[in-house]
Amino acid sequence: MKILVCVSKTPDTTAKIAFTDNNTKFVQDGVQWIINPYDEWYALVRAIELKEKDAATTIHLITVGAADCEPIIRKALALGGDEAIRVNADSHDSFYIASQIAAIAKEGGYDLVFTGKETIDYNGSSIGGMVAELLDMPYVSLATKFDLNGTTATINREIEGGEESCEVSLPVVLSAQKGMAEQRIPNMKGIMGARTKPLKVVEPIAVTPLTSIASFEMPPAKAGVKLVAADTPEELVRLLHEEAKVF
């Protein structure tokens, strides 16, 4: 059983969002980078749990990104995983990234490709589905639970207003979200061990991106809050009904 976990680097949620160069570039100064929370807390931790239960033999991590991703990969390796692969390319096009992951996944013959539900910066929710299509594998998105029974996976996934359980034969691509596992903090042994785990750098395959970012925009500033006195809450109801017209 071989698992490939896709991890990406994103700015910490509390990072200040600003743009430069005519609103075409994200200002990176002072931004703290983290492992995308869905990749770390849910996909990676569940993969580690499977390995702890002996259901997984090998966990490889993959990230498509420039050299500045390496601290993030080391942090992921400190949580668990046997080795990491960095595809040396910097792109925001989902198809480009997915094609790189699919190429590595095909070569490595993984039984399970784990992604997070979405990146918290580009919010695409796209990479997993694209990888699955490129590999002609089933894709279970927004999964909240994953278990293995031989070569059959039993998975719960979100549906509108609830959940459904399903069964699928390996190999499968999965996007993970809350419910899948609990956040872990790397321990000292993990941090020390991560320093010597293999981190392979490979060059990307040639792929033409399908999209590009033309520009960024900040949302219009809020007008400011209109406060209603605590002793006349019925005035709030009137405003919501007559002014905001939300009900």
Add this chain to the structure above:
Amino acid sequence: MSVLVIIDQSEGHIKKSSFEAATYGADVARQLNTTATAIVLGNVQDDLAALGKYGITKVLTVANDALNHFDAQAYTNVIAQAVNATSATVVVLSHNVNGKALAPRLSAKLQAGMIAGAVALPDTSNGFIVRKGVFSGKAFANISISTAVKIISLNANAYQTKTTEGSATVEAFAANIPAPRIKVTATNKITGQVPLSEAELVISGGRGLKGPENWGMIEDLASLLGAATACSRAVADAHWRPHHEHVGQTGGAVAPNLYFAVGISGAIQHLAGVNRSKVIVVINKDPEAPFFKAADYGIVGDAFEVMPKIIEAVKKLKGVA
């Protein structure tokens, strides 16, 4: 050239988000001087000709039992056949749970550039550029698609449905249908509640409510307004409310017309899931609570005093005794 709108159905009924996608698709077709065709997979009981009211000219049906249940791989295969048959250059679908699995598969299969979570019509004055939210709602990106076929998945509540007179022609579409590889063994829907991701109104509670026994006021207001209920992560972590209700960076993201937050501080991780809401109301006893900075309306006050009066006022408005 044409626009193809994918209609999402559940248990034979068209989902609300598909009417938004139909309206959007018809408007894109108008921009491109062409027509919008819709496609529905699986058996549907609703009146499909009525999609004409949203501007759809023709509805293709693939009424096959094997497609009653959503399977991203089988659906992708069938829809790709329809894209070819209709010479579609733009494919529109909802950025909902099914759309998030379908759109990227379709994009990879057709090598068609996609926008995940569009919030506006494309700008076609110089290429084909579509706006979407990035950084969890804190900014927008205008993304340019360079491929011949373009896929747009539309965010929930991002585009107002419009209806006029009109009726679409309905015809069967003959497609090869691959066998689904995912076997669904159980479906567990929380009935009697508005699904959070589709809700137009959301009433949400935080740790300021002190304990699960005080959720009556959240539920009462929600049921009066036909709203969904939500909560902060602190509340879900304390097991006061089920985890599927938790919104924010690590929970669900919502974009309703009204997000009504009671006793929630408004931490940045919480805001990440709700800041696309059109109107935000905050009830908090602390005037310094960060949520007020993101709010449109607010009351600085004790929820236990304010909420009963709000519920009374809404009852009066709705004519409920």
